[in-house]
Amino acid sequence: MAATSRGTTPEPPDVRPRLTVLSGPSGVGKSTVVAHMRKVHPEVWLSVSATTREPRPGERDGVQYFFVSDDEFDKLVANGELLEWAEFAGNRYGTPRRAVQDRLDAGEPVLLEIDLQGARLVRASMPDAQLVFLAPPSWDELVRRLTGRGTESAEVIERRLAAAKVELAAESEFDVTLVNTSVEDVARELLALMDVV
Structure with missing residues (x-):
């Protein structure tokens, strides 16, 4: 049994x-x-990066990139809000940490x-x-x-x-x-x- x-x-x-x-x-x-x-x-879900570069024609904030000022980017770095960031061709690019973590926590x-x-x-x-x-x-x-x-x-x-x-x-x-x-x-x-x- x-x-x-x-x-x-x-x-x-x-x-x-x-x-x-x-x-x-x-x-x-x-x-x-x-x-x-x-x-x-x-x-x-593909993470959207933040960048200090100017939008190109047809690009929309929050779609291709989050377009931010140098001061705003400095704050993101200082507050540990970026998973990673780098400078390329005079502009900075970074991955917002919270959005990534929220999606992972939701099982996506x-x-x-x-x-x-x-x-x-x-x-x-x-x-x-x-x-x-x-x-x-x-x-x-x-x-x-x-x-x-x-x-x-x-x-x-x-x-x-x-x-x-x-x-x-x-x-x-x-x-x-x-x-x-x-x-x-x-x-x-x-x-x-x-x-x-």
Whole structure:
């Protein structure tokens, strides 16, 4: 005869989604992968960064970025309200901590698409975050993608390629590497890592 236990059924373990950070060198296709993924699964919440740069035509506050003044950004940093922040091309960008934490507490999958420096800062402040490195199929392909944009000067491209070498060398710091041979395949793999299927 099978034994039965009286009393309450044990609660299932509290399984909260982890923060997933997607990073990789410039030109590898992070934004393209994220846009495709969110078209298929709009419930995946992508954190909106705060920035001190001016809005470009068509950009709206709270959609592409939260546009803030230098003084406002200083206050966010001083009050510990940013998970990570960095300066790029004379402007500062950062991830608001509270919005990320609120979504995670609500059980929603959260994705950050940030650079290497930002990924390192997130790892330091949220050690349980899942860091995913998006790699190009080859160095030659990355060079082709960066030079093929045709929107930047040779000097800017050289700077981006030098930065890409540094970023590629940091791949071992990440939990998982996905190679971007197909946007659809990588988006599917990323969703599986986030337990969104």
